[in-house]
Amino acid sequence: MSNDRFYEFEKTTLIGKDLPRVGSVDKAMGRARYAGDMVLPGMLYGKTLRSPHAHARIKSIDTSKAEKIIGVKAVVTGIHDTPRGGVFGIIPHTRDHILLPYDKVRYMGEEVAAVAAVDEDTAEEAIEAIKVEYEPLPFVLTWQDAMKEGAPLVHDHRPQNMAAHYLVNEGDVDAALRNSDYVWENEFTCDVASHALPEPFTVVCDYEPSGKFNFWMQTQCPFQVRQGLHNTMKAPSSDIRLHSLPMGGAHGGRSDTPPAALIAGLLSRKAARPVQIKFSREEVEDCMRDKAAKVWKMKVGFKKDGTITGRDIYMLLEAGAYASSAIVELWVPLLIDEVLWRAPNYRYDAFLIYTNKTISSMMRTRAHVGPMAMDVCLDQVSEVLGIDPIELRLKNAMLTNEITPSKSVITSSALSESIVMAAEKSGYKEKRGKLSHLKRGIGIGSGNMQSMFYMGFRAGSTAFIKFNDDGSCTVFTGNCDLGQGNQTMYKQVTAEVLGIDMEQVKVCFGDTELCYQDPGDYSMSALVISAHAIKKAAEDANRRLLEVAGDILDVSWEEVEMRDKKYYVRFRLGKGRGVSIGEVCRTAFKRGKPIFGFGDYRARIDYSDFGVDIKEPYNEKTYGQKVTAYSFGTTVVEIEVDAETGKVKVLDIWAANDCGTVLNPMLVKGNMHGQLSFMLGQGLLEKNVWDSKTGSKLTSDFRTYKVPTVNETPNIECYFMNKPDPYTPYGAKEGSLGFGCGLHGALSNAIYDAVGVRVYDVPFTPDSLLKLIKEKEAGEKKSSK
Amino acid sequence: MKQEMKFIVNGEHHAVQVETHRTLLEVLRETLGLTGSKEMCNKGDCGGCSVIMDGKLVLSCLTLAIEAQAKEITTIEGLADGNVLHPIQQAFVDHGAIQCGYCSPGFIIAAKAIIDKTPNPTIDEIKEGISNHVCRCTGYVQIVEAIDAAAKNMGGSR
Numbered sequence: 043m044s045n046d047r048f049y050e051f052e053k054t055t056l057i058g059k060d061l062p063r064v065g066s067v068d069k070a071m072g073r074a075r076y077a078g079d080m081v082l083p084g085m086l087y088g089k090t091l092r093s094p095h096a097h098a099r100i101k102s103i104d105t106s107k108a109e110k111i112i113g114v115k116a117v118v119t120g121i122h123d124t125p126r127g128g129v130f131g132i133i134p135h136t137r138d139h140i141l142l143p144y145d146k147v148r149y150m151g152e153e154v155a156a157v158a159a160v161d162e163d164t165a166e167e168a169i170e171a172i173k174v175e176y177e178p179l180p181f182v183l184t185w186q187d188a189m190k191e192g193a194p195l196v197h198d199h200r201p202q203n204m205a206a207h208y209l210v211n212e213g214d215v216d217a218a219l220r221n222s223d224y225v226w227e228n229e230f231t232c233d234v235a236s237h238a239l240p241e242p243f244t245v246v247c248d249y250e251p252s253g254k255f256n257f258w259m260q261t262q263c264p265f266q267v268r269q270g271l272h273n274t275m276k277a278p279s280s281d282i283r284l285h286s287l288p289m290g291g292a293h294g295g296r297s298d299t300p301p302a303a304l305i306a307g308l309l310s311r312k313a314a315r316p317v318q319i320k321f322s323r324e325e326v327e328d329c330m331r332d333k334a335a336k337v338w339k340m341k342v343g344f345k346k347d348g349t350i351t352g353r354d355i356y357m358l359l360e361a362g363a364y365a366s367s368a369i370v371e372l373w374v375p376l377l378i379d380e381v382l383w384r385a386p387n388y389r390y391d392a393f394l395i396y397t398n399k400t401i402s403s404m405m406r407t408r409a410h411v412g413p414m415a416m417d418v419c420l421d422q423v424s425e426v427l428g429i430d431p432i433e434l435r436l437k438n439a440m441l442t443n444e445i446t447p448s449k450s451v452i453t454s455s456a457l458s459e460s461i462v463m464a465a466e467k468s469g470y471k472e473k474r475g476k477l478s479h480l481k482r483g484i485g486i487g488s489g490n491m492q493s494m495f496y497m498g499f500r501a502g503s504t505a506f507i508k509f510n511d512d513g514s515c516t517v518f519t520g521n522c523d524l525g526q527g528n529q530t531m532y533k534q535v536t537a538e539v540l541g542i543d544m545e546q547v548k549v550c551f552g553d554t555e556l557c558y559q560d561p562g563d564y565s566m567s568a569l570v571i572s573a574h575a576i577k578k579a580a581e582d583a584n585r586r587l588l589e590v591a592g593d594i595l596d597v598s599w600e601e602v603e604m605r606d607k608k609y610y611v612r613f614r615l616g617k618g619r620g621v622s623i624g625e626v627c628r629t630a631f632k633r634g635k636p637i638f639g640f641g642d643y644r645a646r647i648d649y650s651d652f653g654v655d656i657k658e659p660y661n662e663k664t665y666g667q668k669v670t671a672y673s674f675g676t677t678v679v680e681i682e683v684d685a686e687t688g689k690v691k692v693l694d695i696w697a698a699n700d701c702g703t704v705l706n707p708m709l710v711k712g713n714m715h716g717q718l719s720f721m722l723g724q725g726l727l728e729k730n731v732w733d734s735k736t737g738s739k740l741t742s743d744f745r746t747y748k749v750p751t752v753n754e755t756p757n758i759e760c761y762f763m764n765k766p767d768p769y770t771p772y773g774a775k776e777g778s779l780g781f782g783c784g785l786h787g788a789l790s791n792a793i794y795d796a797v798g799v800r801v802y803d804v805p806f807t808p809d810s811l812l813k814l815i816k817e818k819e820a821g822e823k824k825s826s827k
Numbered sequence: 828m829k830q831e832m833k834f835i836v837n838g839e840h841h842a843v844q845v846e847t848h849r850t851l852l853e854v855l856r857e858t859l860g861l862t863g864s865k866e867m868c869n870k871g872d873c874g875g876c877s878v879i880m881d882g883k884l885v886l887s888c889l890t891l892a893i894e895a896q897a898k899e900i901t902t903i904e905g906l907a908d909g910n911v912l913h914p915i916q917q918a919f920v921d922h923g924a925i926q927c928g929y930c931s932p933g934f935i936i937a938a939k940a941i942i943d944k945t946p947n948p949t950i951d952e953i954k955e956g957i958s959n960h961v962c963r964c965t966g967y968v969q970i971v972e973a974i975d976a977a978a979k980n981m982g983g984s985r
């Protein structure tokens with residue numbers, strides 16, 4: 043491990059440079075090919091028949107009329123075509139999802155049957171000709187109803203609709219709270235949010251008669267999707283190839299195995315032709331993934347001096363119809379929450395609940411309720427105990443090398459520095475409490491994010507680099523590029539190690555046939571896992587290059603050094619004979635030993651050098667190192683509230699980001715703007731509504747589900763803490779999510795500063811805030827009488 | 828029912844048979860193979876399918892193809908000179924204004940319409956010109972910077 047601590051911070055030439063995103067030119071020209079732009083010879087168009095009930099038993103399906111329509115080439119149903127025993131779930135004990143069901147449908151819009159035809163109109167006509175007999179069942183749309191005694195069961199084998207439970211209990215929380223000078227207690231909620239992805243989900247499947255399924259579809263986790271298809275298709279992994287493509291947004295919503303992929307595979311095999319399924323906007327919003335609704339109840343004990351003595355958390359999470367990757371959302375809030383604020387006694391008791399709604403999955407910023415609850419808690423307690431809010435934060439902020447309650451080591455934290463930076467730059471101390479006459483307010487919030495969490499053998503990446511005879515090379519990685527700049531980072535790291543131009547590096551990513559297993563762009567693994575493997579592969583190749591260059595120059599490889607893209611003998615740098623990388627590659631080919639590089643990086647789990655004596659996380663006590671690196675950060679926000687309407691206008695944001703070394707400031711800033719925009723949307727605008735009588739989602743487009751536009755964009759100032767992490771490539775950490783997880787807490791605190799009411803339920807919509815303002819005014823009138 | 832229509836797309840004359848219920852977006856993408864214009868919402872809420880028709884910015888998903896009869900259309904594919912980017916496209920690349928890139932053609936075409944109409948737009952005019960466009964990645968800051976820089980680079984020219 044000692045090698046990992048060494049980062050060549052000073053000597054780098056590409057690290058820390060503003061580099062444009064790779065792939066931007068094609069995208070700017072409209073030449074990038076997305077899944078929906080793919081047309082294959084003889085391609086058919088698939089359409090899906092979806093459940094009109096939120097919960098029903100499928101009694102029979104008659105497809106005979108549909109099959110007779112001219113132009114219809116294949117019809118599939120769960121009863122006839124779903125391979126039996128193939129159940130999707132991302133961990134064994136949550137395998138609950140038959141992707142094309144034959145027994146029950148569990149939310150409105152679930153897949154029931156599908157058709158492939160020569161054009162979309164014919165496919166739609168055929169869908170309407172399929173007759174399904176349902177036995178409608180009572181349904182549950184909220185966690186409150188789902189947990190009631192005698193509630194309808196979404197899954198018969200899960201009493202009280204409980205999908206999973208997760209508990210961490212360290213120290214004696216009850217005693218700590220009993221013995222505290224002050225105990226703060228409150229409840230927070232956040233509503234179901236949507237990814238609202240720009241590019242409608244599209245899958246093209248071309249089944250080869252040899253038994254191989256070729257897929258072109260948007261996914262951020264090709265190997266996890268392949269695993270899901272392997273389990274549900276009952277086909278060997280090598281017969282399932284996912285080709286890589288650019289994709290129009292992901293944000294966590296493209297990590298699971300989509301039912302439409304299985305369906306496209308079944309249709310293509312049956313029709314013996316390629317099949318495309320493209321979702322409508324309504325299908326995207328109703329039938330893909332949402333972010334789970336969450337309830338967060340918390341007690342926090344304090345000493346008089348502001349030191350936290352213990353924290354007790356009870357969390358409910360709404361899975362929707364299937365556990366899917368919402369099971370990960372059950373764990374992740376812990377990864378975030380236990381890392382921000384020190385608590386010697388700590389309990390995290392979390393439950394995942396099924397409802398008859400759109401399936402939940404991961405989403406960037408998913409864990410924001412926990413940070414928000416603590417931001418509001420610290421704001422309130424600072425008033426109660428008469429301690430400066432910044433001092434109270436600094437007293438409890440977790441520091442580098444501290445160990446969390448569930449025994450994860452924080453290898454770098456600039457949380458405290460980020461609090462000081464954001465407060466100073468914004469003038470927080472001068473402004474707080476002084477703007478309310480203008481209905482303006484200022485608020486602070488801190489957040490963090492895990493980079494990668496431990497996933498067993500999937501927590502590693504293997505990279506490979508091959509070289510051409512001119513010295514240019516191609517990197518192979520199983521991770522992908524969602525548009526945030528991963529390809530740029532992979533090229534940057536490779537070129538940095540090899541001392542060559544980025545243009546000489548190409549990246550082949552996310553192709554399950556060409557690349558090795560990789561976790562995918564999931565849980566911020568692209569940097570700390572995949573780029574780490576690529577860096578090791580480049581170092582491996584570099585050693586081979588130096589050896590051959592040494593042979594040519596007649597010295598040992600240790601005496602060779604590169605300058606201006608050529609290899610020289612070290613003591614004659616820039617003078618004498620210089621050997622190009624192309625010459626080295628050609629020499630290696632001649633010798634029958636072509637240059638290549640191989641690198642593997644596994645999430646580190648042994649932290650015994652920090653005194654943590656646990657070798658395997660997620661053991662029965664759920665203790666141990668779960669995360670490779672944590673990013674931190676703090677945002678201060680200044681807002682104005684329209685007291686007539688309850689509308690919050692965000693004026694300025696000061697964002698202090700502890701993302702370690704900043705690999706590429708221009709790209710990281712762009713990702714920070716995006717994160718703040720996403721968080722503002724979720725915090726103030728975005729709200730989903732279901733019809734309680736039918737279970738139908740009413741917010742299925744951009745008109746009803748309001749995402750931020752340029753009009754809602756405030757002034758944003760970004761600051762970097764520049765504190766490298768000792769164990770990540772060049773000391774960099776996840777750069778776009780962690781700092782922004784404090785935004786909702788900052789907003790809630792700013793609203794209080796502006797108008798004197800506390801908001802605990804996300805989103806803070808105008809009507810909900812107006813109601814609280816009116817209540818407060820009525821209370822003031824009453825008390826003045 | 829099919830109808831013959833003639834129109835000019837990116838300077839090229841086209842005569843095509845189209846079904847009268849087809850949208851301009853469908854005909855551009857499926858008949859002419861110009862897949863740069865993107866379908867996001869297909870109901871006029873997002874700006875992803877924007878094209879310029881006779882000098883005016885239109886949503887091609889809400890425009891019937893036959894409405895383009897005898898009109899001149901500019902799509903994202905019509906901006907670059909071969910492989911040399913238009914100054915607006917170059918500014919989007921240089922300012923990091925493109926992430927997943929799916930909404931970018933709509934924004935770039937809208938920027939072209941803004942600058943065509945107002946060669947030296949103010950920041951507020953830029954914001955107004957892209958206010959009906961949705962982006963989920965960038966948070967809009969670098970997009971506004973790119974359009975501002977492009978207008979300045981073009982020196983008030985079209």
